[in-house]
Amino acid sequence: MRWLMLYARSRQVPTSAAAVALVALAAWAFNQDGAGSMEGIAVLVLTANVAAASVGLGGQDSALDRTAAIRWMPRRAAHVLLAGAVAGAALLAVQAAGVGLAPAALVVRDSAGLIGLAALGAVLCGAQFAWTLPIGWLAFTLLVPVPPGIAGEVGGWMIISPATTASAATAWALLATGTVLYAAAGPRR
Numbered sequence: 232m233r234w235l236m237l238y239a240r241s242r243q244v245p246t247s248a249a250a251v252a253l254v255a256l257a258a259w260a261f262n263q264d265g266a267g268s269m270e271g272i273a274v275l276v277l278t279a280n281v282a283a284a285s286v287g288l289g290g291q292d293s294a295l296d297r298t299a300a301i302r303w304m305p306r307r308a309a310h311v312l313l314a315g316a317v318a319g320a321a322l323l324a325v326q327a328a329g330v331g332l333a334p335a336a337l338v339v340r341d342s343a344g345l346i347g348l349a350a351l352g353a354v355l356c357g358a359q360f361a362w363t364l365p366i367g368w369l370a371f372t373l374l375v376p377v378p379p380g381i382a383g384e385v386g387g388w389m390i391i392s393p394a395t396t397a398s399a400a401t402a403w404a405l406l407a408t409g410t411v412l413y414a415a416a417g418p419r420r
Contacts, residue, residue, distance in 0.1 A: 242287035242310065248317070250283035255321040262330045271373070273322060273333035274389045277341050278369045280318035282362035285349035287314070289358025289418035308414040315346030315406070336393040344388060344402030350409030358418040 239245065258276045262269070288310070319342030326332060345365045352364035369389065377387035384397035391398040 238306070242289075244287055247284045247287050247314075251280045251317060251321050254279045254283065255325050258322070258332065259325045259328055259330050262325075262332065270333045270337060270390055273338060274341055274369065274372075276322050276325075276332070277318055277338065277345055278365050280321055281315070281342070281345040281349050281365050284314035284318055284346070285353065285361035285365070286358065288350065288353040288361050288413065303417060304414045307417060308410055311346055311350045311410045311413055314349075315342050318342045318346060334393065340393045340399055340402045341389055343406040347402070347404075347406035347409035350413035351405070352409075353418040354409070354412045354416050356419060361418070 254276055258272065262272065319338050322332065322338050322342075323335060326335075326338075345368075348364040348368055349361045353361035356363055372387050372389045375386070377383040377391070381397050384391055384395050385401050388398035388401040393399055
C-alpha cells in the first residue's frame, strides 16, 4: 500500500485530483440554470480534467524511472485508464447533481479519446507537454468548421453524436493507441 501512495505523490495525483474537483465544482456552479444539454461545455470540462491529469504521466526523473526494477507497463496502462475514468466520472457526478451537460455516452467516449490523446502526447512530447494534443484537438474541433462526411466525423469526433460509428471508432482508437504506446515506451525524456 505504501508504494501506491509514493507512486501517487510522485505523479502529482493529489494536485491533479484537486484540479479535477475544482473544474467539476465550477461546471456545477456555473450551470445551475438548467439550460439543457450543452455538449460544448461538457467537452471543455472533460478536456480540462484530462489536461490536469496529464501532468502526472511522467515522474520527477525519467532516468530513475527507467532503471527501476519494477514492471512499468501495467502501471502505466492502469494510470492512463484510471485518469480517463476519473475525468469522465467527475463530469458524470456533476450531471448526477442535476446539471445536464451531455449524454453519458458522449462523456464516456470523449474521456476515453481525450486521455488517449494525452497518453500519446506524453509519448511524443513528454509528460510536461502531454496536455497539448487534447487541447489542440479541442481547439481544432471548436474553431474549424466540421466538413460533411466521414472526414468531419473523424475530425470532429468530440462534438458529434456518440451514435456515429466513425466518431466512436476514432475515440476508442485514440485510447487504444495512446495507452499501448505509453505503456510500452513511457513518456519522452
